[in-house]
Amino acid sequence: MSDTVLVGLDVGGTSTRALAVTLTGDRLGTGRGGGGNPTSHGAERAADEILAALRGALATVEPTRVRAGTIGLAGAGRLLADPDGRAAFDRAWHAAGLRCPYTVHGDALVAYASGTARPDGTVLIAGTGAIAAEVRHMRLDRTADGHGWLLGDAGSGFWLGREAVRRLLADLDRAHAPGDLAAQVLTALTGSPEVASRPRRTVDAVVQAVTRRPPVELARLAPLVAAAAHRGDPVAGTLIAEAAEHLAATVARIRPPDAADPVVLAGGLLTGGTPLAAAVRAELTRRWPRTPLLTAGDGAAAAAWLAARELPDVTDPDALHRRLLPRPPTAPARTPPAR
Amino acid sequence: MSDTVLVGLDVGGTSTRALAVTLTGDRLGTGRGGGGNPTSHGAERAADEILAALRGALATVEPTRVRAGTIGLAGAGRLLADPDGRAAFDRAWHAAGLRCPYTVHGDALVAYASGTARPDGTVLIAGTGAIAAEVRHMRLDRTADGHGWLLGDAGSGFWLGREAVRRLLADLDRAHAPGDLAAQVLTALTGSPEVASRPRRTVDAVVQAVTRRPPVELARLAPLVAAAAHRGDPVAGTLIAEAAEHLAATVARIRPPDAADPVVLAGGLLTGGTPLAAAVRAELTRRWPRTPLLTAGDGAAAAAWLAARELPDVTDPDALHRRLLPRPPTAPARTPPAR
Structure with a gap:
């Protein structure tokens, strides 16, 4: 043997x-x-x-x-x-x-x-996209989200990147000076953290920088959110918390409230001790206190x-x-x- | 003369x-x-x-x-x-x-x-997209949103259409029977209100129906939301309320909290006594009680x-x-x- x-x-x-x-x-x-x-x-x-x-x-x-x-x-x-x-x-x-x-x-x-040999449980995957799946007898059963960036992928890398740009644009609309995360995103998109004397010009530059690439490339900005959250930036912290809530809500679409079988966390955003992984663990534990949380x-x-x-x-x-x-x-x- | x-x-x-x-x-x-x-x-x-x-x-x-x-x-x-x-x-x-x-x-x-001859005020436009602008001395000053469907247009016709599809997909993920609005959206996209015995097939059909057209065409579904809200569908009512909140938040980016000059409502979604127009009026009055609300x-x-x-x-x-x-x-x- x-x-x-x-x-x-x-x-x-x-x-x-x-x-x-x-x-x-x-x-x-x-x-x-x-x-x-x-x-x-x-x-x-x-x-x-x-x-x-x-x-x-x-x-x-x-x-x-x-x-x-x-x-x-x-x-x-x-x-x-x-x-x-x-x-x-x-x-x-x-x-x-x-x-x-x-x-x-x-x-x-x-x-x-x-993540586990248990035949029944749930897997939550968050990378560029996001999907949850129920496993029964070690076979995929129902899935939730995985609907792509236009209609779904709530809490994914794409979602984090897009929301980071949205927060930057809201700052520019308000004529607020960009904060930590906003300045990082502005630099990544335009090459400089400077805002034009007419902020609408910077708004236009940001929108054009995003729209001339495939939308899914917004996911490339997700690591900036994780890094800013590590440094304690409050906007990044809010986005991480919202993403974790979205991902837990995706799991809740297919997982009964009293389930106690394991949840396996997978994908680049949920493995490796990222801030999002920690937030998702906390949110899943709040909703399913008896659930073992495992990592892919x-x-x-x-x-x-x-x-x-x-x-x-x-x-x-x-x-x-x-x-x-x-x-x-x-x-x-x-x-x-x-x- | x-x-x-x-x-x-x-x-x-x-x-x-x-x-x-x-x-x-x-x-x-x-x-x-x-x-x-x-x-x-x-x-x-x-x-x-x-x-x-x-x-x-x-x-x-x-x-x-x-x-x-x-x-x-x-x-x-x-x-x-x-x-x-x-x-x-x-x-x-x-x-x-x-x-x-x-x-x-x-x-x-x-x-x-x-909407007005007053030289100072605010205009809020919601149609396929959404934008607010401040007017000073009858000239455009600052603007908020108008960032396009990928990054902005919160509360617009595009936004309402996309959120209506998202709610339908969430129902299908949960294996819930589609409600009033969801059934209308499903029919508009797939030609039938029927859900396949494996709901994931219907999910795939919905996602494909949306993604084979330009994203902005999601705005075509907005009238279904307005009509369902009129019939008292709670999901449509929630979407209208959320859209109104987004639009008011867009105005708040450029309008001081104590402003009392007029707000003009414009665009297909805010003229003609639509449910969204009523919700936006209520939300703007809550935030700026002394503001005259006018229609384009x-x-x-x-x-x-x-x-x-x-x-x-x-x-x-x-x-x-x-x-x-x-x-x-x-x-x-x-x-x-x-x-």
């Missing part, structure tokens, strides 16, 4: 990670590829990135030792409904020398499984674990989860975000 | 109106043209529409009798800064046979002047009045305003919106 190898892939919009690992938890190899979301990049391109990552992970592993594999990716449902896309993924799998079957799961399930871990290892659960000789999936995804002893305290 | 003729033009995004009127208030002619905003249509096209409207207004008037004229349009500042645009407007003016000079003012000033009237007549104010023989501009823009005896009560 210790000879059995699993392969897990975590396919994101900007990078793809693959891991080959034994049932005893020995990490035999890792590989990387570029962004492989079939919805945004096309299935062929996604399959190419998956193959590159697989080749890295299997560089020193005999592929016939691999007995199970899982690919986690955003847009999994669309891929499974598309025969051409599925065929492209099959070709990549076989080109890597793999002969075992593989399963495809949504990235939200993989994020959930990277290694997505590729979680995908490998999901693959192993299908094997008949895996009798204790909880113990396997502890081997593949060792947890830090306690949840991280409120620490500065990783730079 | 009664022989003196004035010309006023109100140039909007979808139509242009011209009026020829005497100082005694005799309306000699009106004309119409298509949308003439030089920012969105180009100055040449705008000038063509202005000429068409002028020819209509001057059909039975000897153009040399016209002693003053004003063109009110959105983007007036950009036009005045553009020599080619200004030359195109000059050509249209002369092609209509006019020999007197003309002035160009922003549409916000014309909207303000259509005929923009072309207001432009003509602005032109007349420059003439040396106009000694009582208030009396002239009453002649050119007769007011209804009282503000309209809460009546059904015009269809």
Whole structure:
């Protein structure tokens, strides 16, 4: 049994990670590829990135030792409904020398499984966008938000960036001097923290700087909000608190008020001890006092674990989860975000 | 003096109106043209529409009798800064046979002047977008919002439409049956009020219906909110109240808390006795109890009045305003919106 190898892939919009690992938890190899979301990049391109990552992970592993594999990716449902896309993924799998079957799961399930082996719970993901999903019997059930920047993604990186610009514009309308966060946002957008003698000119410059790029790039301003909140800027603190409230309200759309199963926090804004992660933890604890709050871990290892659960000789999936995804002893305290 | 003729033009995004009127208030002619905003249509096209409207207004008037004229349009500042645009407007003016000079003012000033002759006050405009402007000595001073749908326009038609879709999506996430407004919005977007057995499919259909059109078209859903509020739908009522609060907050960015000069309400959402107009009146009265609230009237007549104010023989501009823009005896009560 210790000879059995699993392969897990975590396919994101900007990078793809693959891991080959034994049932005893020995990490035999890792590989990387570029962004492989079939919805945004096309299935062929996604399959190419998956193959590159697989080749890295299997560089020193005999592929016939691999007995199970899982690919986690955003847009999994669309891929499974598309025969051409599925065929492209099959070709990549076989080109890597793999002969075992593989399963495809949504990235939200993989994020959930990277935080806990419990079959029922909730995952909340906040990065550029924001979505919550209910997990039942280790399968995705209902989701909330994930509606995109125009109609949803409340409390996401996009939301934080847009609100930061809105607060700056409100300051300029009022002819108030920009505060800490507003000055940072103004500099990021116009190259200078200076306000013109007619503030409407600065307003126009800010609006034009935003509207000449794709709207989703407002998410790039989110780290400025986190940093200003760390420095104690009250506007940034308010935005973080409002974002946390939005994210908790998204969870509440699908999670009963008396639920006590775990919530896994995932995505760049909720992992790594950010101010938003701390605020979301406080807000979720207020609403669901008995809920264990967990943080997402290694997505590729979680995908490998999901693959192993299908094997008949895996009798204790909880113990396997502890081997593949060792947890830090306690949840991280409120620490500065990783730079 | 009664022989003196004035010309006023109100140039909007979808139509242009011209009026020829005497100082005694005799309306000699009106004309119409298509949308003439030089920012969105180009100055040449705008000038063509202005000429068409002028020819209509001057059909039975000897153009040399016209002693003053004003063109009110959105983007007036950009036009005045553009020599080619200004030359195109000059050509249209002369092609209509006019020999007197003309002035160009922003549409916000014309909207303000259509409601009052008082030289100082505030105008609040809500249609597809939303903007407030301070008027000092009958000139535009500071403005608030007007930042466009991505970053601003809080409380506008776009805002109402987007929030109506957001409430529908929240219902679908929660697996609640859509209420009155939500069912109307669902039908407008997907052609049917039915929710799929997997509500996520309906969510996807709604998101796709919105995102395959220009975002600003969300404003088309605003009349559904007004109609549902009239029928007593609580969600629509909440959205109207929130929009009114946003619009009042926009005014508060530029208007001192103790101000008592008038506020003129303008734009399709704030004229004609809509539920939003009533809510905005209540909210403004709460914040500025001593403020006269007025409603915008005929923009072309207001432009003509602005032109007349420059003439040396106009000694009582208030009396002239009453002649050119007769007011209804009282503000309209809460009546059904015009269809």
